[in-house]
Each structure stands twice: as C-alpha cells, then as structure tokens.
Amino acid sequence: MRSIGEMARSSGLSVSALRFYDGAGVLVPARVDPVNGYRWYGPEQFEEARLLARLRRAGMPLADLRLVLAGWSSTDTELVRRLLQTHLNRLERDLSDARRELSTVRALLDHKESPMTSPRTATARFTVAACEMAAALDAVRFAASTDPDLPMLGGVLLDIEGGSLHAVATDRYRMAVARARGTGDGAPRAQIIVPSPLADAMRALLSDRGSVQLTVEGNHVALEAGARQAAGQCLDHDFPDYRRLVRLPAGARALVDVPALREAVETGPVRIAEARGPSGVSPRLSVLKVGGDGTVAVCADDDDSDSVAVNRDFLLHALAAGARDQLILEFGAPTAPMAIRRTDTEDTFSILMPVRLDA
Structure with a gap:
C-alpha cells in the first residue's frame, strides 16, 4: 500500500489533485483510515495514477477521464480509443480557433502601431543621487529575464518622467519595481530597456556619495559618475505596460x-x-x-x-x-x-x- 504522499511523488499527481480525484470518484483510494482519514492506495492503482497524470496534462475533461479509467482494465478497449481520438480532435479544433483569434489580434496590433515618437525614442537627462540609483537597481535586477525567446524582458526598464525614475524588471513569473527621485530636464517621458550586462556595469559605478547623470538619446544610454561612464545601446523592444500589471x-x-x-x-x-x-x-x-x-x-x-x-x-x-x-x-x-x-x-x-x- 502507498500513502497519498508516496503516490503523489511516484505518479506525477499532486496531493491536492489526488484528493480531488478521490472526491470526484475517478481514483478512489483502496483504503481510508477510519481514525485519521489517511488515504492508502493499492499497487494496481499506481498505473492508473500515472495514466491519469498523462491524461490530465493533455487536458482531458473530467467526465472523459472517469470513463477512460473505468475502461482501462477491460479487454474491449474500443471505448478508450474513441475517447482519446475525440479529445485529440477537440484539441485540434481549439488550436485552430486559437490561431484564428491570435491572427486577428496581430492584425489589430498592426493597425495600432503608430509612427509617432514613442517614449523609448525620446531624449532625456536625469540627475539622481548615486545611492538612490544603486538602491533602485538592487531592488529589481534579480527579476530580469534570461529567456532568449523574450529578449524584451532581458534587462531593466528605466522609465523617466519628470522628477522620477522607475526601474522595472520582470521574467513573467515575478516583477520588481523601484522608484528613484531626482531632477529631470523637463523633456517628455522617456523609456529605455537597459540590457542586464549594461545595468550591471552601471551598478558597479555607483557609490554612496554624490550624484550621477543618466543621459538617454534614442536607443543609446549613458550613466556618468564623475570621470567614469557606463554607456551602450538599449534593447530595441517595447516593454510591457508595468503600470497595468501592478494593479x-x-x-x-x-x-x-x-x-x-x-x-x-x-x-x-x-x-x-x-x-x-x-x-x-x-x-x-x-x-x-x-x-x-x-x-x-x-x-x-x-x-x-x-x-x-x-x-x-x-x-x-x-x-x-x-x-x-x-x-x-x-x-x-x-x-x-x-x-x-x-x-x-x-x-x-x-x-x-x-x-x-x-x-
């Protein structure tokens, strides 16, 4: 007999999933302790649990899962094969529908794009205390993405507007936001994505004393700290609207x-x-x-x-x-x-x- 924890570790189903399938009558434990309520599974149920985990990952509906497991031990497997094919046909239809909807969204995005000057092509100068800039980078750098398929997230967004600079980083699974106060030059809002290596080079220049100047000119950014400078090209991408994501x-x-x-x-x-x-x-x-x-x-x-x-x-x-x-x-x-x-x-x-x- 296996405990529910042992069954979870060996089958690929979580403990909560096993509890759910017990309550739904899909995979009922061979024995439940009447005193403490612990669930115990028989050796023959391990194969069923592994099968259930695979079908679950394939997104099979609960009603079909119940029938597949009920028919799995039968010598007549026609029902199981038909249920598998029906689910596969359903997935293919759903994929076709998703492709069609995403194609429409891409078309809407093409119409939305405008040749007007965007915040990431602006020019701006921002003066900030070195300690504040260092604290902002330290607060967000850990959340920057390393996924090569999402290059627009592979750095730190610097969003300069008025007397504020927001540093933002995200890898989809987490997001970090920090604000540093300073003095702007009155230019319109500017947004740049500083690649992670350049952000690290900027951080290395920052000490606890004095102030530094951040200069943005199109896709080029420079941080000047006294006689030292860290400069380079920004990522040529748009960053998601983090202000919507933090609500x-x-x-x-x-x-x-x-x-x-x-x-x-x-x-x-x-x-x-x-x-x-x-x-x-x-x-x-x-x-x-x-x-x-x-x-x-x-x-x-x-x-x-x-x-x-x-x-x-x-x-x-x-x-x-x-x-x-x-x-x-x-x-x-x-x-x-x-x-x-x-x-x-x-x-x-x-x-x-x-x-x-x-x-």
Whole structure:
C-alpha cells in the first residue's frame, strides 16, 4: 500500500489533485483510515495514477477521464480509443480557433502601431543621487529575464518622467519595481530597456556619495559618475505596460521579520511543482498562509483556501532584494500575485506569481 504522499511523488499527481480525484470518484483510494482519514492506495492503482497524470496534462475533461479509467482494465478497449481520438480532435479544433483569434489580434496590433515618437525614442537627462540609483537597481535586477525567446524582458526598464525614475524588471513569473527621485530636464517621458550586462556595469559605478547623470538619446544610454561612464545601446523592444500589471486586488497584509521568514522558508516544508519553470526544471514551492494573529507560516500543504504557493527561490530573492529587516507581504486570492513591499515606501516592491499546486 502507498500513502497519498508516496503516490503523489511516484505518479506525477499532486496531493491536492489526488484528493480531488478521490472526491470526484475517478481514483478512489483502496483504503481510508477510519481514525485519521489517511488515504492508502493499492499497487494496481499506481498505473492508473500515472495514466491519469498523462491524461490530465493533455487536458482531458473530467467526465472523459472517469470513463477512460473505468475502461482501462477491460479487454474491449474500443471505448478508450474513441475517447482519446475525440479529445485529440477537440484539441485540434481549439488550436485552430486559437490561431484564428491570435491572427486577428496581430492584425489589430498592426493597425495600432503608430509612427509617432514613442517614449523609448525620446531624449532625456536625469540627475539622481548615486545611492538612490544603486538602491533602485538592487531592488529589481534579480527579476530580469534570461529567456532568449523574450529578449524584451532581458534587462531593466528605466522609465523617466519628470522628477522620477522607475526601474522595472520582470521574467513573467515575478516583477520588481523601484522608484528613484531626482531632477529631470523637463523633456517628455522617456523609456529605455537597459540590457542586464549594461545595468550591471552601471551598478558597479555607483557609490554612496554624490550624484550621477543618466543621459538617454534614442536607443543609446549613458550613466556618468564623475570621470567614469557606463554607456551602450538599449534593447530595441517595447516593454510591457508595468503600470497595468501592478494593479493587484486588495487582500491581507502581514508585517514579517525577514530573517525569521527567510529561515522558515529555507528550512520549512517544500512542495515540487508539477509544471516546469523557466529553467526547464520543476521549481520548489513554499506554501504560505497568514494566521489570525497576522503571522506568516510556511505550511506543509495547501488544504486551506487562504494559502498561497510561490516559487521558493524567487521568494528568497525578493526578500533579499527588499534589503530590510521588516517587509510587508500582501496576499490577495490564492490565484492573485503576492506583493513584497517595503515599510517606508509604496514605490519599491516585488510581485510573485502564485503557483497552482493542482495545475
């Protein structure tokens, strides 16, 4: 007999998915302990669980899953074959529909594009304290993408408008935003994407003293710190509108002691995501929950609807980038992004996308 945890690890289904399929009557445990409710699975159910995991990844509807498993052990496999072919035909129709809709969206995008001057082709000069510029880069650099298929995310966006500079980075799974105050030259808003290597070179010039000048001329950017300079070409892409992406639903807020939470995350229980992350490896997850007393706990499972699962390494990076002993964790719905905010400003924060454990 296998416990539900052992079955999850060996079958590719999460514990929550196994519980769901038990409740739906698709894969019912061979035995449930009447005292503690623990589920136990028989040896013959391992093959069924592996089959269920494959069909689940293929997106087969629940009603069909139930029939496939019911007919799997039968000598007459005609029904199973017909269900598989029906689902494949459905996927092909859906793909055709998706291609048609995306083609329409591309056409709309072609009409939307305008030859007018955009913020990323503007010219601007911005003077800022070196320590503020350094803090802004430190707060966001960790979130820059390394995915070669998304070159527009492979750097740090510098958004200059008036007396403010926003630094932004995202790899789709997380986003970091930081604001630095300085003095602009009155030019219109300018946006540039500084490639990650150039952003690192800029950071190396920054000390805790004095001010630096950032100069943008079209697709060229230069940071001058005294007699030293870091300059180069910007990425020739448009960055997504981060202002839309940071509008999060209201939720619970918890003030956390960063060293204590970091230790809890590093030593606490870890779940393995079913889906692979940006590196091609299934990421390790930490399940967080805000208690009634406002404390944040690292949970062993996601039984509670208020718990949120996030990439463990991404969370540790965000806590380190916050550079404070205390930070605010902001939770919305389990499917909404989680924000990590500083206590002294609302302008510098990180966002982590939640991971569905039953996906």
